[in-house]
Amino acid sequence: MKYQVNEKGYYGEFGGAWIPEMMYTNIDLLKRRYLEIIEADDFKKEFDQLLKDYVGRPSPLYYASRLSDHYGTKIYLKREDLNHTGSHKINNTVGQILLAQKLGKTRIIAETGAGQHGVATATVCALKGLKCVVYMGALDVSRQAPNVKKMKMLGAEVVPVQSGNKTLKDATNEALRDWINNPVDTHYIIGSVVGPHPYPDMVARFQSVISKEMKSQLFEQTGSELPARVLACVGGGSNAAGAFYHFLDNEQVELIGVEAAGKGVDTDETAATLTVGSPGVLHAARTMLMQNADGQITEPYSISAGLDYPGIGPLHAHLHKTGRAKFLSANDEEVLKAALLLTQKEGIIPALESAHALAALDQLKMKPDDVNVINLSGSGNKDMETYLDYFGY
Protein backbone atom coordinates (compact mmCIF):
# COMPACT_ATOMS: atom_id res chain seq x y z
CA MET A 1 0.00 0.00 0.00
CA LYS A 2 2.72 2.48 -0.93
CA TYR A 3 0.34 5.18 -2.18
CA GLN A 4 -1.71 5.43 1.02
CA VAL A 5 -1.66 8.44 3.24
CA ASN A 6 0.74 8.26 6.21
CA GLU A 7 -0.28 8.89 9.81
CA LYS A 8 0.54 12.58 9.56
CA GLY A 9 -1.74 12.94 6.59
CA TYR A 10 0.88 13.06 3.86
CA TYR A 11 1.21 11.39 0.50
CA GLY A 12 4.98 11.74 0.07
CA GLU A 13 5.57 15.47 0.39
CA PHE A 14 1.94 16.43 -0.27
CA GLY A 15 -1.02 16.78 2.07
CA GLY A 16 -1.06 17.54 5.79
CA ALA A 17 -3.51 19.74 7.66
CA TRP A 18 -2.42 23.35 7.30
CA ILE A 19 -5.33 24.68 9.28
CA PRO A 20 -5.71 27.74 11.45
CA GLU A 21 -6.33 26.92 15.12
CA MET A 22 -10.01 27.84 14.66
CA MET A 23 -10.48 24.61 12.67
CA TYR A 24 -8.32 22.39 14.86
CA THR A 25 -11.00 20.87 17.05
CA ASN A 26 -13.13 19.69 14.15
CA ILE A 27 -10.25 18.40 12.06
CA ASP A 28 -8.72 16.66 15.07
CA LEU A 29 -12.04 14.99 15.85
CA LEU A 30 -12.33 13.73 12.28
CA LYS A 31 -8.71 12.59 12.21
CA ARG A 32 -9.11 10.61 15.40
CA ARG A 33 -12.44 9.06 14.56
CA TYR A 34 -12.98 8.70 10.81
CA LEU A 35 -11.37 5.28 10.37
CA GLU A 36 -12.97 3.79 13.44
CA ILE A 37 -16.38 5.06 12.31
CA ILE A 38 -16.24 4.17 8.62
CA GLU A 39 -14.73 0.76 9.22
CA ALA A 40 -17.29 -0.30 11.81
CA ASP A 41 -19.63 -3.09 10.66
CA ASP A 42 -22.85 -1.17 11.26
CA PHE A 43 -21.55 1.81 9.29
CA LYS A 44 -20.44 -0.37 6.39
CA LYS A 45 -23.75 -2.16 6.37
CA GLU A 46 -25.77 1.06 6.18
CA PHE A 47 -23.39 2.63 3.63
CA ASP A 48 -23.50 -0.41 1.33
CA GLN A 49 -27.25 -0.67 1.64
CA LEU A 50 -27.74 2.98 0.67
CA LEU A 51 -25.30 2.69 -2.21
CA LYS A 52 -27.28 -0.28 -3.50
CA ASP A 53 -30.89 0.73 -2.91
CA TYR A 54 -30.69 4.51 -2.96
CA VAL A 55 -27.79 5.34 -5.31
CA GLY A 56 -28.40 2.35 -7.58
CA ARG A 57 -25.03 0.67 -7.35
CA PRO A 58 -23.21 -1.15 -8.72
CA SER A 59 -23.05 1.25 -11.63
CA PRO A 60 -22.78 -0.65 -14.93
CA LEU A 61 -19.47 -1.26 -16.69
CA TYR A 62 -20.49 -0.85 -20.30
CA TYR A 63 -18.51 -2.08 -23.31
CA ALA A 64 -18.77 0.80 -25.79
CA SER A 65 -18.46 -1.13 -29.02
CA ARG A 66 -18.88 1.63 -31.59
CA LEU A 67 -16.50 3.95 -29.73
CA SER A 68 -14.10 1.00 -29.46
CA ASP A 69 -14.27 0.47 -33.24
CA HIS A 70 -13.64 4.15 -33.79
CA TYR A 71 -10.41 4.03 -31.78
CA GLY A 72 -9.40 0.47 -32.75
CA THR A 73 -9.23 -0.72 -29.15
CA LYS A 74 -11.51 -1.91 -26.34
CA ILE A 75 -13.23 0.81 -24.38
CA TYR A 76 -15.35 0.26 -21.29
CA LEU A 77 -17.32 3.01 -19.60
CA LYS A 78 -17.88 2.98 -15.87
CA ARG A 79 -21.33 4.52 -15.76
CA GLU A 80 -21.20 6.83 -12.73
CA ASP A 81 -23.54 9.08 -14.72
CA LEU A 82 -26.32 6.58 -13.96
CA ASN A 83 -26.06 7.07 -10.21
CA HIS A 84 -28.84 8.85 -8.38
CA THR A 85 -28.27 12.62 -8.90
CA GLY A 86 -26.25 11.94 -12.04
CA SER A 87 -22.65 11.67 -10.94
CA HIS A 88 -20.11 9.95 -8.72
CA LYS A 89 -20.43 12.73 -6.13
CA ILE A 90 -23.24 10.92 -4.30
CA ASN A 91 -20.88 8.08 -3.21
CA ASN A 92 -19.00 10.50 -1.00
CA THR A 93 -21.98 12.46 0.31
CA VAL A 94 -23.75 9.27 1.41
CA GLY A 95 -20.63 8.28 3.33
CA GLN A 96 -20.11 11.70 4.88
CA ILE A 97 -23.71 12.23 5.93
CA LEU A 98 -23.60 8.94 7.86
CA LEU A 99 -20.33 10.03 9.41
CA ALA A 100 -21.77 13.45 10.32
CA GLN A 101 -24.65 11.73 12.09
CA LYS A 102 -22.24 9.53 14.05
CA LEU A 103 -20.42 12.69 15.10
CA GLY A 104 -23.70 14.22 16.27
CA LYS A 105 -23.64 17.09 13.78
CA THR A 106 -26.96 18.65 12.78
CA ARG A 107 -25.98 21.20 10.14
CA ILE A 108 -24.20 20.43 6.87
CA ILE A 109 -22.24 22.81 4.67
CA ALA A 110 -20.69 22.15 1.27
CA GLU A 111 -18.98 23.91 -1.62
CA THR A 112 -19.86 23.21 -5.20
CA GLY A 113 -18.55 24.05 -8.66
CA ALA A 114 -20.70 22.43 -11.32
CA GLY A 115 -23.40 21.94 -8.74
CA GLN A 116 -23.10 18.14 -8.79
CA HIS A 117 -21.60 17.95 -5.32
CA GLY A 118 -24.08 20.55 -4.11
CA VAL A 119 -27.01 18.52 -5.41
CA ALA A 120 -25.55 15.31 -4.00
CA THR A 121 -25.14 16.99 -0.61
CA ALA A 122 -28.61 18.58 -0.63
CA THR A 123 -29.98 15.14 -1.55
CA VAL A 124 -28.49 13.26 1.39
CA CYS A 125 -29.47 16.12 3.71
CA ALA A 126 -33.06 15.73 2.56
CA LEU A 127 -32.71 11.98 3.04
CA LYS A 128 -31.53 12.39 6.62
CA GLY A 129 -33.44 15.56 7.52
CA LEU A 130 -30.38 17.72 8.19
CA LYS A 131 -30.06 21.42 7.50
CA CYS A 132 -27.96 22.14 4.41
CA VAL A 133 -26.11 25.25 3.21
CA VAL A 134 -24.26 25.11 -0.12
CA TYR A 135 -21.69 27.73 -1.16
CA MET A 136 -21.39 28.26 -4.89
CA GLY A 137 -19.42 30.86 -6.84
CA ALA A 138 -21.73 33.49 -8.32
CA LEU A 139 -20.42 32.74 -11.83
CA ASP A 140 -21.22 29.05 -11.37
CA VAL A 141 -24.67 29.91 -10.02
CA SER A 142 -25.42 31.53 -13.35
CA ARG A 143 -23.79 28.89 -15.58
CA GLN A 144 -25.29 25.90 -13.74
CA ALA A 145 -28.79 27.24 -13.10
CA PRO A 146 -30.70 23.91 -13.20
CA ASN A 147 -28.56 22.49 -10.39
CA VAL A 148 -29.15 25.62 -8.28
CA LYS A 149 -32.89 25.12 -8.62
CA LYS A 150 -32.58 21.44 -7.76
CA MET A 151 -30.69 22.23 -4.57
CA LYS A 152 -33.35 24.72 -3.55
CA MET A 153 -36.14 22.25 -4.25
CA LEU A 154 -34.27 19.75 -2.09
CA GLY A 155 -34.48 22.24 0.75
CA ALA A 156 -30.92 23.54 0.74
CA GLU A 157 -29.91 27.16 1.06
CA VAL A 158 -27.62 28.15 -1.84
CA VAL A 159 -25.27 31.04 -1.07
CA PRO A 160 -23.74 32.73 -4.13
CA VAL A 161 -20.11 33.67 -3.41
CA GLN A 162 -19.01 37.02 -4.83
CA SER A 163 -15.28 36.98 -4.01
CA GLY A 164 -12.36 36.21 -6.36
CA ASN A 165 -13.27 34.64 -9.68
CA LYS A 166 -16.65 33.58 -8.23
CA THR A 167 -15.99 29.89 -8.87
CA LEU A 168 -15.11 26.71 -6.97
CA LYS A 169 -12.03 28.03 -5.14
CA ASP A 170 -14.01 30.96 -3.77
CA ALA A 171 -16.92 28.73 -2.77
CA THR A 172 -14.43 26.54 -0.86
CA ASN A 173 -13.00 29.60 0.93
CA GLU A 174 -16.48 30.62 2.00
CA ALA A 175 -17.41 27.13 3.22
CA LEU A 176 -14.21 27.05 5.31
CA ARG A 177 -15.16 30.44 6.80
CA ASP A 178 -18.60 29.14 7.65
CA TRP A 179 -17.04 26.18 9.46
CA ILE A 180 -14.75 28.48 11.45
CA ASN A 181 -17.82 30.47 12.51
CA ASN A 182 -19.87 27.35 13.34
CA PRO A 183 -17.46 24.91 14.94
CA VAL A 184 -19.86 22.97 17.10
CA ASP A 185 -22.99 21.82 15.23
CA THR A 186 -21.66 21.80 11.68
CA HIS A 187 -19.97 19.19 9.47
CA TYR A 188 -18.33 20.30 6.25
CA ILE A 189 -18.88 17.77 3.45
CA ILE A 190 -15.95 18.51 1.16
CA GLY A 191 -16.72 17.23 -2.32
CA SER A 192 -13.29 16.27 -3.52
CA VAL A 193 -10.02 14.70 -2.37
CA VAL A 194 -8.77 18.13 -1.31
CA GLY A 195 -8.58 20.06 1.94
CA PRO A 196 -6.88 19.12 5.20
CA HIS A 197 -6.14 15.54 6.25
CA PRO A 198 -8.21 13.39 6.72
CA TYR A 199 -10.49 14.65 3.93
CA PRO A 200 -8.39 13.49 0.96
CA ASP A 201 -8.15 9.96 2.37
CA MET A 202 -11.73 9.86 3.62
CA VAL A 203 -13.22 11.02 0.32
CA ALA A 204 -10.96 8.64 -1.64
CA ARG A 205 -12.17 5.75 0.52
CA PHE A 206 -15.82 6.62 -0.08
CA GLN A 207 -15.18 6.91 -3.83
CA SER A 208 -13.07 3.75 -3.97
CA VAL A 209 -16.25 1.73 -4.52
CA ILE A 210 -15.80 2.75 -8.18
CA SER A 211 -12.57 0.81 -8.72
CA LYS A 212 -13.71 -2.01 -6.45
CA GLU A 213 -16.67 -2.60 -8.73
CA MET A 214 -14.55 -2.11 -11.85
CA LYS A 215 -12.33 -5.01 -10.80
CA SER A 216 -15.13 -7.51 -10.36
CA GLN A 217 -17.00 -6.31 -13.45
CA LEU A 218 -13.84 -6.50 -15.56
CA PHE A 219 -13.20 -10.01 -14.30
CA GLU A 220 -16.72 -11.00 -15.24
CA GLN A 221 -16.61 -9.41 -18.68
CA THR A 222 -12.98 -9.87 -19.75
CA GLY A 223 -11.67 -12.68 -17.56
CA SER A 224 -9.14 -10.40 -15.88
CA GLU A 225 -9.72 -7.82 -13.21
CA LEU A 226 -6.86 -5.71 -14.51
CA PRO A 227 -7.27 -3.44 -17.55
CA ALA A 228 -4.44 -1.92 -19.57
CA ARG A 229 -5.37 1.51 -18.38
CA VAL A 230 -7.90 3.57 -16.43
CA LEU A 231 -8.75 7.12 -17.44
CA ALA A 232 -10.53 9.78 -15.41
CA CYS A 233 -10.83 13.56 -15.45
CA VAL A 234 -9.18 15.50 -12.62
CA GLY A 235 -10.14 18.80 -11.05
CA GLY A 236 -9.74 18.24 -7.33
CA GLY A 237 -9.65 14.58 -8.32
CA SER A 238 -12.35 12.67 -6.47
CA ASN A 239 -13.64 10.54 -9.32
CA ALA A 240 -10.07 9.80 -10.43
CA ALA A 241 -9.12 8.86 -6.87
CA GLY A 242 -12.06 6.47 -6.75
CA ALA A 243 -11.30 5.01 -10.17
CA PHE A 244 -7.57 4.58 -9.41
CA TYR A 245 -7.82 3.48 -5.77
CA HIS A 246 -7.85 -0.32 -6.00
CA PHE A 247 -5.43 -0.30 -8.95
CA LEU A 248 -2.74 1.79 -7.24
CA ASP A 249 -0.72 -1.26 -6.24
CA ASN A 250 -1.28 -3.03 -9.57
CA GLU A 251 1.59 -1.19 -11.21
CA GLN A 252 0.97 -2.84 -14.61
CA VAL A 253 -2.28 -0.88 -14.88
CA GLU A 254 -1.63 2.50 -16.45
CA LEU A 255 -3.49 5.29 -14.61
CA ILE A 256 -4.25 8.43 -16.57
CA GLY A 257 -5.71 11.61 -15.13
CA VAL A 258 -6.91 14.29 -17.52
CA GLU A 259 -6.87 17.92 -16.46
CA ALA A 260 -8.76 20.81 -18.01
CA ALA A 261 -6.47 22.73 -20.37
CA GLY A 262 -9.19 25.36 -20.85
CA LYS A 263 -8.11 27.47 -23.81
CA GLY A 264 -4.67 25.81 -23.74
CA VAL A 265 -1.91 25.17 -21.19
CA ASP A 266 0.18 27.87 -22.86
CA THR A 267 -2.50 30.49 -22.21
CA ASP A 268 -3.59 32.17 -18.95
CA GLU A 269 -6.98 30.54 -19.28
CA THR A 270 -6.34 27.03 -18.06
CA ALA A 271 -7.00 24.79 -15.08
CA ALA A 272 -4.23 22.25 -15.79
CA THR A 273 -2.65 22.52 -12.34
CA LEU A 274 -0.02 19.81 -12.72
CA THR A 275 1.21 21.25 -16.03
CA VAL A 276 1.44 24.89 -15.00
CA GLY A 277 1.51 24.69 -11.17
CA SER A 278 4.09 24.44 -8.38
CA PRO A 279 3.99 23.22 -4.76
CA GLY A 280 2.26 25.41 -2.19
CA VAL A 281 -0.46 25.50 0.45
CA LEU A 282 -4.12 26.08 -0.42
CA HIS A 283 -7.27 25.03 1.40
CA ALA A 284 -5.20 23.60 4.20
CA ALA A 285 -3.14 21.12 2.16
CA ARG A 286 0.32 21.25 0.66
CA THR A 287 -0.17 20.31 -2.96
CA MET A 288 0.39 21.50 -6.51
CA LEU A 289 -1.17 24.90 -7.19
CA MET A 290 -1.59 27.50 -9.86
CA GLN A 291 0.11 30.55 -8.38
CA ASN A 292 2.34 33.49 -9.21
CA ALA A 293 5.90 34.01 -7.94
CA ASP A 294 4.53 35.86 -4.88
CA GLY A 295 2.45 32.85 -3.80
CA GLN A 296 -0.88 34.39 -4.78
CA ILE A 297 -3.28 31.84 -6.24
CA THR A 298 -4.05 32.56 -9.89
CA GLU A 299 -7.52 32.22 -11.31
CA PRO A 300 -8.16 29.03 -13.24
CA TYR A 301 -10.35 28.70 -16.28
CA SER A 302 -12.23 25.76 -17.76
CA ILE A 303 -15.44 25.36 -19.72
CA SER A 304 -16.42 22.83 -17.07
CA ALA A 305 -17.26 24.34 -13.71
CA GLY A 306 -16.33 21.11 -11.92
CA LEU A 307 -12.69 21.22 -13.07
CA ASP A 308 -12.29 24.98 -12.67
CA TYR A 309 -9.99 24.72 -9.63
CA PRO A 310 -6.40 25.99 -9.16
CA GLY A 311 -5.30 23.07 -6.96
CA ILE A 312 -5.43 19.29 -7.04
CA GLY A 313 -5.77 16.62 -4.36
CA PRO A 314 -2.45 15.76 -2.66
CA LEU A 315 -2.81 12.10 -3.67
CA HIS A 316 -2.69 13.11 -7.33
CA ALA A 317 0.22 15.49 -6.77
CA HIS A 318 2.03 12.48 -5.30
CA LEU A 319 1.02 10.09 -8.10
CA HIS A 320 2.27 12.71 -10.55
CA LYS A 321 5.55 13.23 -8.73
CA THR A 322 6.25 9.50 -8.39
CA GLY A 323 5.14 8.79 -11.95
CA ARG A 324 2.58 6.22 -10.79
CA ALA A 325 -0.09 8.04 -12.76
CA LYS A 326 0.29 9.97 -15.96
CA PHE A 327 -1.52 13.29 -16.32
CA LEU A 328 -2.64 14.71 -19.64
CA SER A 329 -4.85 17.66 -20.43
CA ALA A 330 -7.59 18.40 -22.94
CA ASN A 331 -8.74 21.82 -24.07
CA ASP A 332 -12.33 23.07 -24.30
CA GLU A 333 -12.67 22.40 -27.99
CA GLU A 334 -11.30 18.85 -27.81
CA VAL A 335 -13.66 18.20 -24.94
CA LEU A 336 -16.76 19.39 -26.77
CA LYS A 337 -15.77 17.26 -29.80
CA ALA A 338 -15.27 14.20 -27.59
CA ALA A 339 -18.65 14.74 -25.93
CA LEU A 340 -20.36 14.86 -29.31
CA LEU A 341 -18.51 11.75 -30.47
CA LEU A 342 -19.70 9.73 -27.47
CA THR A 343 -23.21 11.08 -27.84
CA GLN A 344 -23.47 10.00 -31.48
CA LYS A 345 -21.52 6.73 -31.23
CA GLU A 346 -23.12 5.41 -28.05
CA GLY A 347 -26.18 7.50 -27.28
CA ILE A 348 -24.69 8.77 -24.02
CA ILE A 349 -24.35 12.49 -23.35
CA PRO A 350 -21.46 12.91 -20.89
CA ALA A 351 -20.83 15.71 -18.41
CA LEU A 352 -18.30 18.27 -19.65
CA GLU A 353 -15.98 17.11 -16.87
CA SER A 354 -16.12 13.45 -17.92
CA ALA A 355 -15.65 14.43 -21.57
CA HIS A 356 -12.09 15.47 -20.67
CA ALA A 357 -11.25 11.81 -20.04
CA LEU A 358 -12.84 10.88 -23.38
CA ALA A 359 -10.88 13.59 -25.20
CA ALA A 360 -7.60 12.10 -23.99
CA LEU A 361 -8.25 8.98 -26.09
CA ASP A 362 -7.04 10.97 -29.09
CA GLN A 363 -3.66 11.41 -27.41
CA LEU A 364 -3.03 7.74 -26.60
CA LYS A 365 -1.51 4.84 -28.50
CA MET A 366 -3.80 1.92 -27.72
CA LYS A 367 -3.41 -1.64 -28.97
CA PRO A 368 -6.45 -3.47 -30.38
CA ASP A 369 -6.57 -5.85 -27.41
CA ASP A 370 -6.00 -3.23 -24.73
CA VAL A 371 -8.80 -2.91 -22.24
CA ASN A 372 -9.32 0.78 -21.48
CA VAL A 373 -11.70 1.84 -18.73
CA ILE A 374 -13.01 5.38 -18.72
CA ASN A 375 -14.70 6.65 -15.62
CA LEU A 376 -17.77 8.40 -16.96
CA SER A 377 -18.12 10.46 -13.82
CA GLY A 378 -21.31 12.35 -14.65
CA SER A 379 -24.21 12.92 -16.94
CA GLY A 380 -24.43 15.78 -19.43
CA ASN A 381 -27.92 16.84 -18.37
CA LYS A 382 -26.55 19.83 -16.47
CA ASP A 383 -24.50 20.93 -19.50
CA MET A 384 -27.19 20.91 -22.17
CA GLU A 385 -27.19 24.68 -22.49
CA THR A 386 -23.44 24.76 -23.18
CA TYR A 387 -23.71 21.93 -25.69
CA LEU A 388 -26.71 23.41 -27.48
CA ASP A 389 -25.07 26.84 -27.68
CA TYR A 390 -21.85 25.40 -29.07
CA PHE A 391 -23.28 22.91 -31.53
CA GLY A 392 -26.20 25.11 -32.53
CA TYR A 393 -28.95 22.50 -32.29
Added chain:
Amino acid sequence: MNNRINQLFSQKQNNILSVYFTAGYPNLHDTVEIIQELEKNGADLIEIGIPFSDPTADGPTIQRSSEKALRNGMSLNLLFDQLKEIRQSVNIPLILMGYINPVYQYGIERFCKKCAEIGIDGTILPDLPPDEFNEFYKPYFQENNLHNILLITPQTTENRIRDIDEACSGFIYMVSSASTTGAGKKVEDFHRGYFEKVQNMQLKNPRIIGFGISDKATFTNACEFASGAIIGSAFVNILKDSTDLKNDIANFVKSIR
Protein backbone atom coordinates in the same frame (compact mmCIF):
# COMPACT_ATOMS: atom_id res chain seq x y z
CA MET B 1 19.74 41.49 20.89
CA ASN B 2 16.63 41.86 22.93
CA ASN B 3 13.35 41.41 21.14
CA ARG B 4 11.07 44.46 21.22
CA ILE B 5 8.05 42.27 22.06
CA ASN B 6 9.79 41.09 25.24
CA GLN B 7 10.71 44.67 26.08
CA LEU B 8 7.11 45.77 25.66
CA PHE B 9 5.73 43.07 27.95
CA SER B 10 8.37 43.70 30.58
CA GLN B 11 7.41 47.38 30.67
CA LYS B 12 3.67 47.07 30.31
CA GLN B 13 1.35 44.33 31.55
CA ASN B 14 -2.03 45.72 30.66
CA ASN B 15 -4.00 47.73 28.16
CA ILE B 16 -1.56 46.93 25.38
CA LEU B 17 -3.10 48.12 22.14
CA SER B 18 -2.13 46.14 19.07
CA VAL B 19 -3.41 47.28 15.69
CA TYR B 20 -3.61 45.25 12.50
CA PHE B 21 -3.75 46.62 8.99
CA THR B 22 -3.26 45.14 5.54
CA ALA B 23 -0.08 46.26 3.80
CA GLY B 24 -0.64 48.11 0.53
CA TYR B 25 -4.07 49.34 1.58
CA PRO B 26 -5.83 51.65 0.96
CA ASN B 27 -3.00 52.77 -1.35
CA LEU B 28 0.09 50.81 -2.28
CA HIS B 29 2.57 53.11 -0.56
CA ASP B 30 0.60 53.93 2.63
CA THR B 31 2.34 51.18 4.63
CA VAL B 32 5.10 53.22 6.26
CA GLU B 33 2.93 56.25 7.01
CA ILE B 34 0.29 54.10 8.71
CA ILE B 35 2.95 52.48 10.93
CA GLN B 36 4.46 55.83 11.85
CA GLU B 37 1.09 57.40 12.65
CA LEU B 38 0.00 54.44 14.76
CA GLU B 39 3.16 54.66 16.85
CA LYS B 40 2.93 58.42 17.17
CA ASN B 41 -0.64 58.16 18.49
CA GLY B 42 0.08 55.50 21.06
CA ALA B 43 -0.34 52.03 19.57
CA ASP B 44 1.93 49.61 21.43
CA LEU B 45 2.30 46.94 18.79
CA ILE B 46 1.56 46.72 15.08
CA GLU B 47 0.59 43.72 13.00
CA ILE B 48 1.32 44.26 9.34
CA GLY B 49 -0.85 42.03 7.21
CA ILE B 50 0.68 40.34 4.17
CA PRO B 51 -2.21 40.20 1.71
CA PHE B 52 -3.19 36.80 0.30
CA SER B 53 -5.57 35.90 -2.49
CA ASP B 54 -7.47 33.35 -0.37
CA PRO B 55 -7.76 34.58 3.21
CA THR B 56 -9.96 31.78 4.59
CA ALA B 57 -9.78 32.88 8.24
CA ASP B 58 -10.85 36.45 7.48
CA GLY B 59 -14.23 38.10 7.31
CA PRO B 60 -15.36 40.48 4.54
CA THR B 61 -13.43 43.59 5.69
CA ILE B 62 -9.98 42.01 5.60
CA GLN B 63 -10.89 39.99 2.48
CA ARG B 64 -11.69 43.23 0.64
CA SER B 65 -8.59 45.01 1.92
CA SER B 66 -6.44 42.06 0.78
CA GLU B 67 -8.04 42.02 -2.66
CA LYS B 68 -7.51 45.75 -3.02
CA ALA B 69 -3.92 45.58 -1.78
CA LEU B 70 -3.12 42.86 -4.31
CA ARG B 71 -4.79 44.86 -7.08
CA ASN B 72 -2.67 47.82 -5.97
CA GLY B 73 0.37 45.64 -6.66
CA MET B 74 1.40 44.61 -3.15
CA SER B 75 3.70 41.60 -2.76
CA LEU B 76 5.94 40.27 -0.01
CA ASN B 77 9.02 41.50 -1.90
CA LEU B 78 7.59 44.98 -2.20
CA LEU B 79 6.55 44.97 1.47
CA PHE B 80 10.11 44.15 2.56
CA ASP B 81 11.29 46.92 0.30
CA GLN B 82 8.87 49.42 1.86
CA LEU B 83 9.97 48.39 5.36
CA LYS B 84 13.70 48.50 4.59
CA GLU B 85 14.31 51.66 6.61
CA ILE B 86 11.41 51.41 9.05
CA ARG B 87 13.69 51.10 12.09
CA GLN B 88 15.07 54.57 11.47
CA SER B 89 11.71 56.03 12.43
CA VAL B 90 9.74 53.41 14.40
CA ASN B 91 10.60 51.82 17.76
CA ILE B 92 7.56 49.75 18.78
CA PRO B 93 7.43 46.00 18.02
CA LEU B 94 6.37 45.06 14.52
CA ILE B 95 4.81 41.76 13.58
CA LEU B 96 4.16 40.35 10.13
CA MET B 97 0.88 38.48 9.89
CA GLY B 98 -0.28 36.43 6.95
CA TYR B 99 -1.09 33.12 5.35
CA ILE B 100 1.69 30.63 4.86
CA ASN B 101 1.70 30.30 1.07
CA PRO B 102 3.32 33.64 0.16
CA VAL B 103 5.90 33.00 2.90
CA TYR B 104 6.42 29.44 1.67
CA GLN B 105 7.06 30.68 -1.87
CA TYR B 106 9.48 33.32 -0.57
CA GLY B 107 11.24 30.57 1.38
CA ILE B 108 10.63 30.26 5.12
CA GLU B 109 14.31 30.49 6.09
CA ARG B 110 14.90 33.41 3.75
CA PHE B 111 11.76 35.10 5.13
CA CYS B 112 13.03 34.81 8.71
CA LYS B 113 16.43 36.23 7.80
CA LYS B 114 14.85 39.12 5.96
CA CYS B 115 12.62 39.88 8.96
CA ALA B 116 15.69 40.01 11.22
CA GLU B 117 17.51 42.28 8.78
CA ILE B 118 14.63 44.76 8.78
CA GLY B 119 13.90 44.61 12.49
CA ILE B 120 10.66 42.62 12.52
CA ASP B 121 10.05 41.10 15.97
CA GLY B 122 7.45 38.45 15.37
CA THR B 123 5.18 36.61 12.98
CA ILE B 124 1.62 35.37 13.08
CA LEU B 125 1.06 32.68 10.46
CA PRO B 126 -2.31 31.14 11.38
CA ASP B 127 -2.21 28.32 8.83
CA LEU B 128 1.27 27.16 9.81
CA PRO B 129 0.17 24.60 12.43
CA PRO B 130 2.16 24.27 15.68
CA ASP B 131 3.20 20.70 14.77
CA GLU B 132 4.70 21.68 11.43
CA PHE B 133 6.32 24.72 13.03
CA ASN B 134 7.91 22.67 15.82
CA GLU B 135 9.08 19.87 13.59
CA PHE B 136 10.51 21.81 10.66
CA TYR B 137 10.75 25.55 11.05
CA LYS B 138 11.31 26.61 14.67
CA PRO B 139 15.12 26.96 14.41
CA TYR B 140 14.84 29.51 11.57
CA PHE B 141 12.69 31.73 13.78
CA GLN B 142 14.90 31.29 16.84
CA GLU B 143 18.12 32.00 14.93
CA ASN B 144 16.60 35.25 13.76
CA ASN B 145 15.24 36.37 17.13
CA LEU B 146 11.73 36.18 15.74
CA HIS B 147 8.75 35.19 17.89
CA ASN B 148 6.23 33.00 16.12
CA ILE B 149 2.96 33.80 17.84
CA LEU B 150 0.41 31.00 18.02
CA LEU B 151 -3.36 31.11 18.40
CA ILE B 152 -5.78 29.54 20.85
CA THR B 153 -9.59 29.59 20.60
CA PRO B 154 -12.52 28.85 22.95
CA GLN B 155 -12.48 25.30 21.52
CA THR B 156 -8.80 24.67 22.30
CA THR B 157 -8.49 22.09 25.06
CA GLU B 158 -6.49 22.74 28.19
CA ASN B 159 -3.81 20.21 27.22
CA ARG B 160 -3.42 21.75 23.83
CA ILE B 161 -3.22 25.26 25.29
CA ARG B 162 -0.29 24.00 27.36
CA ASP B 163 1.40 22.52 24.27
CA ILE B 164 0.87 25.73 22.35
CA ASP B 165 2.24 27.77 25.25
CA GLU B 166 5.33 25.57 25.09
CA ALA B 167 5.84 25.98 21.32
CA CYS B 168 4.99 29.67 21.32
CA SER B 169 7.08 32.69 22.22
CA GLY B 170 6.38 36.41 22.51
CA PHE B 171 2.73 36.14 23.42
CA ILE B 172 -0.31 33.96 22.81
CA TYR B 173 -2.93 35.27 20.44
CA MET B 174 -6.21 34.47 22.10
CA VAL B 175 -9.05 34.33 19.58
CA SER B 176 -12.08 35.77 21.41
CA SER B 177 -14.77 33.56 19.92
CA ALA B 178 -15.30 31.01 17.18
CA SER B 179 -15.25 33.24 14.14
CA THR B 180 -13.42 34.69 11.21
CA THR B 181 -12.03 38.20 11.71
CA GLY B 182 -14.29 41.21 12.08
CA ALA B 183 -17.38 39.24 13.08
CA GLY B 184 -18.82 42.20 14.97
CA LYS B 185 -19.68 40.32 18.15
CA LYS B 186 -20.85 42.25 21.15
CA VAL B 187 -18.98 42.41 24.43
CA GLU B 188 -21.55 40.17 26.10
CA ASP B 189 -20.92 37.45 23.48
CA PHE B 190 -17.40 36.93 24.78
CA HIS B 191 -16.76 33.65 26.50
CA ARG B 192 -16.08 34.90 29.97
CA GLY B 193 -15.54 31.36 31.18
CA TYR B 194 -12.88 30.71 28.57
CA PHE B 195 -11.09 33.98 29.33
CA GLU B 196 -11.09 33.23 33.05
CA LYS B 197 -9.99 29.62 32.60
CA VAL B 198 -6.97 30.65 30.53
CA GLN B 199 -6.20 33.52 32.89
CA ASN B 200 -5.89 31.00 35.71
CA MET B 201 -3.65 28.57 33.84
CA GLN B 202 -0.37 30.33 34.74
CA LEU B 203 0.95 30.19 31.18
CA LYS B 204 4.53 31.20 30.51
CA ASN B 205 3.50 33.57 27.71
CA PRO B 206 1.44 36.72 28.14
CA ARG B 207 -1.86 36.83 26.22
CA ILE B 208 -3.40 39.29 23.83
CA ILE B 209 -7.03 38.94 22.77
CA GLY B 210 -8.10 39.40 19.18
CA PHE B 211 -11.09 38.96 16.82
CA GLY B 212 -14.22 41.02 17.40
CA ILE B 213 -12.41 43.86 19.22
CA SER B 214 -13.71 46.96 17.51
CA ASP B 215 -14.11 49.86 19.94
CA LYS B 216 -13.38 51.16 23.43
CA ALA B 217 -15.95 48.92 25.11
CA THR B 218 -14.73 45.68 23.56
CA PHE B 219 -11.10 46.72 24.03
CA THR B 220 -11.56 47.55 27.71
CA ASN B 221 -13.51 44.37 28.30
CA ALA B 222 -10.85 42.21 26.65
CA CYS B 223 -8.08 43.92 28.62
CA GLU B 224 -9.65 42.68 31.87
CA PHE B 225 -8.64 39.17 30.89
CA ALA B 226 -5.31 39.66 29.12
CA SER B 227 -2.38 42.01 28.71
CA GLY B 228 -4.04 43.71 25.81
CA ALA B 229 -6.12 43.37 22.71
CA ILE B 230 -5.86 43.53 18.94
CA ILE B 231 -8.00 45.66 16.69
CA GLY B 232 -8.03 44.69 13.02
CA SER B 233 -11.15 44.94 10.90
CA ALA B 234 -12.46 48.05 12.66
CA PHE B 235 -9.20 49.86 11.88
CA VAL B 236 -9.16 48.60 8.28
CA ASN B 237 -12.67 50.03 7.92
CA ILE B 238 -11.37 53.43 9.05
CA LEU B 239 -8.62 53.25 6.44
CA LYS B 240 -11.11 52.30 3.75
CA ASP B 241 -12.95 55.58 3.92
CA SER B 242 -10.05 57.76 4.95
CA THR B 243 -9.23 60.94 3.05
CA ASP B 244 -6.82 62.12 5.75
CA LEU B 245 -4.77 59.25 7.20
CA LYS B 246 -2.98 61.32 9.86
CA ASN B 247 -6.15 62.74 11.28
CA ASP B 248 -8.25 59.57 11.01
CA ILE B 249 -5.59 57.37 12.63
CA ALA B 250 -5.15 59.87 15.47
CA ASN B 251 -8.89 60.00 16.08
CA PHE B 252 -9.23 56.25 15.93
CA VAL B 253 -6.50 55.50 18.46
CA LYS B 254 -7.85 58.28 20.70
CA SER B 255 -11.32 56.71 20.57
CA ILE B 256 -9.90 53.44 21.97
CA ARG B 257 -7.59 54.85 24.64
